[in-house]
Amino acid sequence: xxxxxxxxxxxxxxxxxxxxxxxxxxxxxxxxxxxxxxxxxxxxxxxxxxxxxxxxxxxxxxxxxxxxxxxxxxxxxxxxxxxxxxxxxxxxxxxxxxxxxxxxxxxxxxxxxxxxxxxxxxxxxxxxxxxxxxxxxxxxxxxxxxxxxxxxxxxxxxxxxxxxxxxxxxxxxxxxxxxxxxxxxxxxxxxxxxxxxxxxxxxxxxxxxxxxxxxxxxxxxxxxxxxxxxxxxxxxxxxxxxxxxxxxxxxxxx
Amino acid sequence: xxxxxxxxxxxxxxxxxxxxxxxxxxxxxxxxxxxxxxxxxxxxxxxxxxxxxxxxxxxxxxxxxxxxxxxxxxxxxxxxxxxxxxxxxxxxxxxxxxxxxxxxxxxxxxxxxxxxxxxxxxxxxxxxxxxxxxxxxxxxxxxxxxxxxxxxxxxxxxxxxxxxxxxxxxxxxxxxxxxxxxxxxxxxxxxxxxxxxxxxxxxxxxxxxxxxxxxxxxxxxxxxxxxxxxxxxxxxxxxxxxxxxxxxxxxxxx
Numbered sequence: 234x235x236x237x238x239x240x241x242x243x244x245x246x247x248x249x250x251x252x253x254x255x256x257x258x259x260x261x262x263x264x265x266x267x268x269x270x271x272x273x274x275x276x277x278x279x280x281x282x283x284x285x286x287x288x289x290x291x292x293x294x295x296x297x298x299x300x301x302x303x304x305x306x307x308x309x310x311x312x313x314x315x316x317x318x319x320x321x322x323x324x325x326x327x328x329x330x331x332x333x334x335x336x337x338x339x340x341x342x343x344x345x346x347x348x349x350x351x352x353x354x355x356x357x358x359x360x361x362x363x364x365x366x367x368x369x370x371x372x373x374x375x376x377x378x379x380x381x382x383x384x385x386x387x388x389x390x391x392x393x394x395x396x397x398x399x400x401x402x403x404x405x406x407x408x409x410x411x412x413x414x415x416x417x418x419x420x421x422x423x424x425x426x427x428x429x430x431x432x433x434x435x436x437x438x439x440x441x442x443x444x445x446x447x448x449x450x451x452x453x454x455x456x457x458x459x460x461x462x463x464x465x466x467x468x469x470x471x472x473x474x475x476x477x478x479x480x481x482x483x484x485x486x487x
Numbered sequence: 488x489x490x491x492x493x494x495x496x497x498x499x500x501x502x503x504x505x506x507x508x509x510x511x512x513x514x515x516x517x518x519x520x521x522x523x524x525x526x527x528x529x530x531x532x533x534x535x536x537x538x539x540x541x542x543x544x545x546x547x548x549x550x551x552x553x554x555x556x557x558x559x560x561x562x563x564x565x566x567x568x569x570x571x572x573x574x575x576x577x578x579x580x581x582x583x584x585x586x587x588x589x590x591x592x593x594x595x596x597x598x599x600x601x602x603x604x605x606x607x608x609x610x611x612x613x614x615x616x617x618x619x620x621x622x623x624x625x626x627x628x629x630x631x632x633x634x635x636x637x638x639x640x641x642x643x644x645x646x647x648x649x650x651x652x653x654x655x656x657x658x659x660x661x662x663x664x665x666x667x668x669x670x671x672x673x674x675x676x677x678x679x680x681x682x683x684x685x686x687x688x689x690x691x692x693x694x695x696x697x698x699x700x701x702x703x704x705x706x707x708x709x710x711x712x713x714x715x716x717x718x719x720x721x722x723x724x725x726x727x728x729x730x731x732x733x734x735x736x737x738x739x740x741x
Contacts, residue, residue, distance in 0.1 A: 428697070428706075442708075443682070449717070452682075452708035454696075463703070465730065472722060 234363040245295050252363045255356045256312035257305035258282050260295050261369045268371025270478035271301045271364060273357060273398075275384025275391075279323075281311030290379055290467055298475050300377075301370045305360055307387070308352045318348055336432060343410060349383070350390050357391050365397075375399040375478045379470060381425055381462065382406065389441070393417040400477035402470045405430060405459060407437025412444045421449040423473045425466060430459045488617040499549050506617045509610045510566035511559035512536050514549050515623045522625025524732035525555045525618060527611065527652075529638025529645075533577075535565030544633055544721055552729050554631075555624045559614050561637070562606045572602055590686060597664060603637070604644050611645050619651075629653035629732045633724060635679055635716065636660065643695070647671040654731035656724045659684060659713060661691025666698045675703040677727045679720060684713045 237249045241263045248259045261269070272294050274287045282304035291302040309316030322345040329339050336342050365372035378401040380388035385406035392401045393414045401418075404425030422445055426438045435454070442452045455463050491503045495517045502513045515523070526548050528541045536558035545556040563570030576599040583593050590596050619626035632655040634642035639660035646655045647668045655672075658679030676699055680692045689708070696706045705727075709717050 448710075450710060451717070451719075452706070454706035454708070456702075456704060463705070465705075465726075468726060469723065472719075472726065476719065 234366070243292075243296075245292060252360055254313075255305050255360055256282065257303055257360055259364065259367075259370075260291050260302045262295055262299050265299070266369060268373045269299060269301050269369070270374045270377065270474070271303065271361075271370050272377040272379055272474060272478070273361070273391075274302060274304045275357075275378070275380030275387055276304060276307065276310070277381065278383035279310070282306045283311070286381075289464075290470065293467060293471055294474065297471055298479060300474065300478065301364070303360065303364055305356060307383070308349055308356075316348075319345065322348065343408075346383075346386055346408070350387055353387055354391050354394060357387075358395060361395070361397060377401060377474045377478050378403075379474075382459065385425075386411065389415050389418065392420060392422075400474060402473060404438065404453075405433055405462070407433040407441060409437065409440070411441060415441050415444040416446045419446050419448070421473075421477050422447045422451075423470060424450060424452045425462060426452060426454040427459055427461060428454055428456045432459055488620070497546075497550075499546060506614055508567075509559050509614055510536065511557055511614055513618065513621075513624075514545050514556045516549055516553050519553070520623060522627045523553060523555050523623070524628045524631065524728070525557065525615075525624050526631040526633055526728060526732070527615070527645075528556060528558045529632070529634030529641055530558060530561065530564070531635065532637035533564070536560045537565070540635075543718075544724065547721060547725055548728065551725055552733060554728065554732065555618070557614065557618055559610060561641070562603055562610075570602075573599065576602065591661075597662070600637075600640055600662065604641055607641055608645050608648060611641075612649060615649070615651060631655060631728045631732050632657075633728075636713065639679075640665065643669050643672065646674060646676075654728060656727060658692065658707075659687055659716070661687040661695060663691065663694070665695060669695050669698040670700045673700050673702070675727075675731055676701050676705075677724060678704060678706045679716060680706060680708040681713055681715060682708055682710045686713055 234250055234252045239248045244263050246261045246263045250257050274290055276282060276284050276287050287304045294300045294302045306313045309319040322341045325341045326336050326339045330336055364370045376397045378388050378392055378398050382405040385403045386408055388401060388403045389411050392398050400421045402423045424442045426435060428435060488504055488506045493502045498517050500515050500517045504511050528544055530538050530541050541558045548554045548556045560567045563573040576595045579595045580590050580593050584590060618624045630651045632642050632646055632652050636659040639657045640662055642655060642657045643665050646652050654675045656677045678696045680689060682689060
């Protein structure tokens with residue numbers, strides 16, 4: 234792990250890092266040291282690790298909860314090199330969308346998700362290994378994951394595969410191929426649904442919520458399209474993570 | 488309005504009152520005075536104004552938010568006299584339930600709700616009038632309503648009829664005859680659904696949520712039966728009311 238830069242502003246330390254080929258960012262409180270809960274935040278399709286949806290969650294998690302928060306670029310985004318196969322699949326999907334097709338009906342859509350996941354899930358796990366070696370994170374406190382839309386698609390796969398993740402906010406995804414994966418998740422989940430999501434019909438999102446194997450799972454549905462998740466859901470996610478990650482010893486009891 | 492008793496415990500002043508024939512209870516912070524936001528809490532069928540579901544919400548609303556909180560007995564419950572017609576309808580419904588019918592399919596079920604509402608809605612409005620004359624409540628701050636199950640059924644009617652109510656937590660109800668009433672509600676609503684509610688199929692609850700005319704409405708769905716609303720929904724309702732009622736001047740701007 235190489236720290237490429239470090240800046241402090243508004244009480245938050247921001248460290249840009251690379252782990253091998255993985256570009257990432259770690260935010261921690263500027264003051265204080267020692268192990269702390271960590272929240273991994275995934276970004277949506279076509280976005281990157283410092284996009285608005287990531288930063289708008291990361292900053293209050295650090296300042297309100299004292300958590301460490303990390304994000305990485307998905308393959309082909311941000312500071313990553315071009316990924317020819319992802320580029321090809323996205324272009325084909327965009328061509329179909331331009332003539333009025335839904336991305337959900339494109340055969341390239343599941344292929345795109347498989348391609349991204351094949352690299353991103355191991356990259357998240359490598360990143361988590363490296364972050365837990367830092368004094369400012371450590372491996373004694375629980376880990377959370379936040380991701381909607383493509384980061385919800387990836388999150389379901391990651392949370393199902395990664396026992397270190399003890400709580401997750403997921404949603405804006407209704408992929409039927411994730412039903413079995415969702416069923417393997419047992420950690421508490423807050424699942425976000427947009428009532429008028431153009432690309433993810435509410436029934437398909439509810440099927441994934443229904444499939445989750447978690448004893449504690451809560452569905453938050455709000456009116457509006459895919460990009461209109463209300464800002465009070467950020468506050469709700471703070472309460473959710475505070476409840477599940479902020480308890481000393483929670484990592485060993487849940 | 489007659490105050491029948493006043494006690495103080497754990498920082499909360501409890502005043503039992505009657506307004507004409509209406510028995511009620513008002514909880515306010517033991518310290519401090521002057522106008523404050525008010526939350527009205529309805530109780531479920533067969534319960535009463537000091538039942539657990541009421542008190543478990545009322546006490547944190549007072550201690551965490553400094554709100555005034557009031558509850559009244561629905562007709563035929565608590566300190567109210569027997570109500571022969573309600574008693575007759577409930578007995579008929581219980582007979583049908585005893586042989587395996589759902590209350591939803593009983594012709595007495597809508598009749599029961601109409602009978603309760605015909606008295607309870609005006610009683611709530613009379614109570615609100617009287618409470619807003621008290622120095623400890625006043626009429627300058629916004630009012631909220633909390634009610635699930637039968638108190639959700641009544642709440643949809645009350646909130647639609649009562650412009651002083653500026654925010655409401657409702658739910659655990661799926662009555663198709665409330666669709667038009669729900670559509671008249673424009674105030675922010677947090678709507679609670681139990682995924683495995685024996686008496687209120689999730690589709691029927693979602694139809695009511697969908698019908699709400701509110702720009703801001705949020706659906707919180709959790710696994711389990713009718714009586715298994717998780718305790719973290721109490722915290723969520725605190726955040727919801729704090730957001731909508733705790734802003735000086737909110738009564739005049741919303």
